[in-house]
Amino acid sequence: AGFSGEIPTAELFIRSTQMAVFCPIMQFHSDTQNSNWDRTPWNIAERNEDKRALEIYRDYANLRMNILPYIYNEAIHVAEKGEPMMRPLVFDYINDKRLYNIEDEYLFGRFLLVAPVTEEGQRQREIYLPEGEWIDFWNGIKYSGQKYIKYLCDLDKIPVLIKNNSIIPFNLNNDFKIGGYVGNKVDLYHNLCFMIVGEIKEKYIFRDDLGNKILFTQENGKIKVYISGKIDKIYIISSKSLSLEGQVAEHMVKQNLNIYKIINL
Structure with missing residues (x-):
């Protein structure tokens, strides 16, 4: 959502919020020189005349608190093991050469695969799943790994998948x-x-x-x-x-x- 300058569109603010939920720190900043640049969800909604910014932000703020036990437990694990919390896919699947150049997906902790949506108007994106089976966080659909899939991502969700088992x-x-x-x-x-x-x-x-x-x-x-x-x-x-x-x-x-x-x- 940026820090200074003109505010983003409601859609890009929503997309940045969705990714931020699945990051070690979920934090928003604003330049104080101009109140119109305030990155609060209510200002984004009002300036863009799009109440979805506030409504979807509220849902994802709740979700952040829902997954807090997962975040905390994974933080303990990675601190003890000396591993990153946000993990490039190749970190856990080093033998899969298709992962070497994938820079827009990551593992959040050991068990959640996140694929942010970064383009305005994007409602579908291609994601690659490593080996094993992956369960859609939102609807429970199971996918086999080591292949690309087309994932539908309406404005209220981004691709998040749970590692099976x-x-x-x-x-x-x-x-x-x-x-x-x-x-x-x-x-x-x-x-x-x-x-x-x-x-x-x-x-x-x-x-x-x-x-x-x-x-x-x-x-x-x-x-x-x-x-x-x-x-x-x-x-x-x-x-x-x-x-x-x-x-x-x-x-x-x-x-x-x-x-x-x-x-x-």
Whole structure:
């Protein structure tokens, strides 16, 4: 969205906001010399006479708070491993020569592939998927990797795909809807949720600022969850029914998702 000079169009502001959600730091700046250059979403909407700038910004600000547990846990991982948070695809798939010159896609953490939309009026873009399987973040469609795909990207979304066989932590409200409002507290999650995508092929560890730790494993088709610390409950989310061992207090289905409430005994 820039810093100084004339403001961008509402569409380009929206596109920059969408990418910023999937960056280590989501931050907007404005030159203070001219109030008309203010990069706030309400000024962008008013100056462009396009209320979508504010409406879509609000949805993505909510989404940012939804994925905060993922961002924090991945930040711990990359800090300990000495790896980047925003990763060129070739970093994790070095043997795929088709990735050597791809500069407009990246991995955000280990499990989210992001392909920003940067051109005004663009509603479709070509993206390359590395090996493996990739699940559309927005609708759950599965794609095979090592090929290019044409991705439809209306103004309300950019291409984001989840690496199959991974776990994505979320902070969700009681509707368990991605994009739902959860406030702006960074030290207290409304509902700590874990979306299991595919199978758990290797152990997954989640940590937070308070010293809490959650371990996920899968053995003989059964998912085991170990909670240490003061977390009293978590929720596990999946598009399919799961076989969970242990402390399942409740099972519900919302928006075609299976939601399991796990209590810490």
